Amino acid sequence: MDVLKPDWERYRQITASLNYSRVLMAREPLQRLLSAYRNRIEDQTQYSGQARLYAPRIFRTIRRVRYSSRDLFHANGTLKIVPTFREFVRYLVITPPEKYDPHWRPIHLLCAVCQANYTAVVHTETFPEDMHYIMKKTGLSTKIDEKLMYTENNKGRGNTQDLLVTYYSMLEPRVLEQIARVYKKDFILLGYDPTSFLNLISPNITIDWKG
Template structure:
């Protein structure tokens, strides 16, 4: 954990100092992704597709939120525990609070977001409804009627390919991305807040154990929830990465890597694994 934090601070020292306006905008963007657990003196920047569902399911049990437990709409815990602007400013600067953030390999997270929020036809998502038509207008120059675009249950009838999804993304400013695939570096104010813990998907259970012990949550929550709720994804990760990213021509692959360049730097990730898989 200390090595991650030291690395992050070193990278931040090399980043340009933002203007006051830019810093204020980043603070507000971070607040919107932040949960504050007052009784545990814990602040967490929650990142979708980086273990957020497991974390929020644990919180639903911790606070006995029966509605969320019943509906399994765990994402609602972000709104429930979101601080006011004033409280966010206080907590984010307080040495008394443990401050944690979540992250995942950028290209792994991007693919997971596409498969879950765009491609998967077993459930309806707001991302498919909003971005499906936009992606197809961008890549095919076509506007579909709602009847042609969606099944009666709300799922996509015409599903954009991963290539089309990525092509659409690189044509847009990353700041405007949906939170499920917006770079972590644009969500959690990595160089604005003195984080004291970094949770990575690759060592998720161990990292969450650390946070729960440090905050005292381990005394109030059944720790087996970590393994029960941990969503490891669907299928062999290497095969999936190879299958989807091999559909991108080298120039497009390099463009999407550039979009997430700060995430790669700040969490010491490399794109070489993906590049090797598709070469």
């Protein structure tokens, strides 16, 4: 636990030490944002603290409506009225990213990407190859059965690319550009380039995500 939950001084020692391998798990930022919305806000089959907290804020800010708890929530705490993805994103682009919930806060604000000397970045899109490399380099491949790393315990719902197009097509080009800029540092630091996807969603208007 000393390593997993260190105090600040211990954290600094670990990040500077050559005795530890520091691995950062990364997911394409726009995919991660949509996944967080679908799981923590849109999904009405389970209680979500994020839905409970942020739905009223989104409605007050975007719809200018204050729903009563009786109108907004079922008895078990799940939402009766769900903010759309468009409303969710419009709320985010006028909110400081530092105040985002950790589920959708930019990774560079969560994981000290600029301060910690990470050994490697594992991308979810190339997870098996990346983990194989890390386990081989660290010697873990001789101690752990790699097959355990690749078991699909949490399969997604639907085709990722189709879902991305469906949801992000709801956004006006201006809002699409604003939300892309929120994750600008994540794109650059984690090795992602959203240009092709943004051009697919907005073929007639250039989305300047680097601006």
